[in-house]
Amino acid sequence: MRVLITGAAGFIGSHLCDRFLREGHEVIGLDNFLTGSPDNVSHLFGNPNFRFFKYDVTNFIYLEGELDLILHFACPASPVDYMNHPIHTMKVDSMGTLHTLGLAKLKGARYVFASTSEVYGNPEVHPQPETYWGRVNPIGPRSVYDEAKRFSEALTMAYHREHGIDTRIARIFNTYGPRMRVNDGRVVPNFIYQAITGKPLTVYGDGSQTRSFCYIDDLVEGIYRLAIEEGLSGEVFNLGNPTEHTILDLAKLIIDIAGSPSEIVFTDRPVDDPDRRKPDITKAKKVIGWEPETSIEEGLKRTVNWFREKLVAG
Template sequence: MIESSRVLVTGGAGFLGSHLCEKLLESGAEVLCVDNFFTGQRANINTMLDSKNFELLRHDITHPLFVECDEIYNLACPASPVHYQFDPVQTTKTSVLGAINVLGLAKRLRAKVLQASTSEVYGDPTVHPQPEGYWGNVNPIGSRACYDEGKRCAETLFFDYWRQHRSRIKVARIFNTYGPRMKLNDGRVVSNFIVQALRGEPLTLYGDGSQTRSFCYVDDLIDGLVRLMRTPDEVTGPINIGNPSEFTMRALAETVIDITGSPSEIVTKPLPEDDPKQRRPDISLAGETLGWQPTVPLREGLIRTIAYFDALLSKGSPELARP
């Protein structure tokens, strides 16, 4: 990316998108943030609105977009089960029609385009850790399929545009990421545990808590995406971006209780449908190709994230109002 680049970020007011917009502005780029505010929040981008190099466009990428840019980061899609299962048809449309629209725009402009894919393309994996060559174990008709299969189809479209039109594509498979600007009521495990602990409520553990995840701090993740975009055109991915340090859900809950000093107890509920038993990225390719590896340990990242959530709770954020 050169300093005069104009960069389009779809989903730019979301958790990851807002951090990416911030990093791009710091690098000297002009940033066009596109969001329909289904899960994105204006508060995430408030500090950027006064920048002469930042522009906000309210738009749903299931509809074509006619703008000018040099690079496109396609991050638009609800990413937590609570939100992507709220309107599963729209979730699939966002992944599939959104990919078609950004790829069509990139084709016209000969722009680089990066797809924010997901570790969910691996489903409930039978291979551990998951390398990029693993094809996955996904239930195509389950309640999570709108997200899993939508992202898989988006990857298909990206590679077909690359083969058929020589489009300049990049595909990143993002593993669990956390940090400031997560929606506090988004249903993801890190935010759930932190909010429950800060309120002194029981932490809800699904199953026996032995299922594992690998958690990447947001700053590390954004660094990986930018590095991937800056690679030569022949580097297409898919490339796993995530932290390979693996933790059980019970260990995560206990760590959050310890950091917050909360009196909360841990309670258990049945596992949701198709909930993966384990998830850990093989990041060998990211190391070799991008010179990238995560640097923020889980405890340090949790301390920063808890401080952010604690501040919002102290302000009485309307987002936290119980139904």
């Protein structure tokens, strides 16, 4: 296939480039480097099946030639990033989604949209199945991300219903692994950086809030299956690890794995910070035969090692 991946230099996008190239596909990557990094794809330069363009998807997109698959993964994804770039975040998941869907319509390409567990907000249903509509504050500080993703889901389904485009939506739960930025702002890189450098680990609230953490290799496997499987047009899938951890337990585990002398300190929780987050992946198990395989201990060991090498390299 000839595949377009937006956000190709980002954490998840760069791993998707690796996977599709490894499977023998031709990949075109787009990224404006707002939160992505050239380092994440530099190893692919020189690969005859990979082409990269520095480009902002909020602008009109056109590519010559046939296109079989579009994966729209461009968007600031951490609270720090979308708080720093609120309007651009909403433009990427409105205008960017519109432009990539328009390209999918023009080329007759299959379309995969990277949504998020944030569409569920601070959920009243636990765990969260795809049928749950969510509980989102539409005017809170996190709404620039939450509501942008919800709009993109609606737009994706509108193109599916009106134009017959083969669309799929992946609702991605907390994912971690190599190539996350040191200053990403999400809990795993925050804790790992603090643990490696001997700084106190900063836990919001009392740390009793829960998250479910999926290792990047497992997530990429799920996205790949979702993208290539036939007969999934118009479907939505939760992709994440259903094993639930408190933030406090995560902090203790990272300190242990990193062999760190760091202490744990507590600070105020951000506005609209969800109390619990856990995917119901029954549908993914049944339909695409997918579930995570990497334990959090093994995934964190790999991630800690990568961060150590990154910090030593400067």
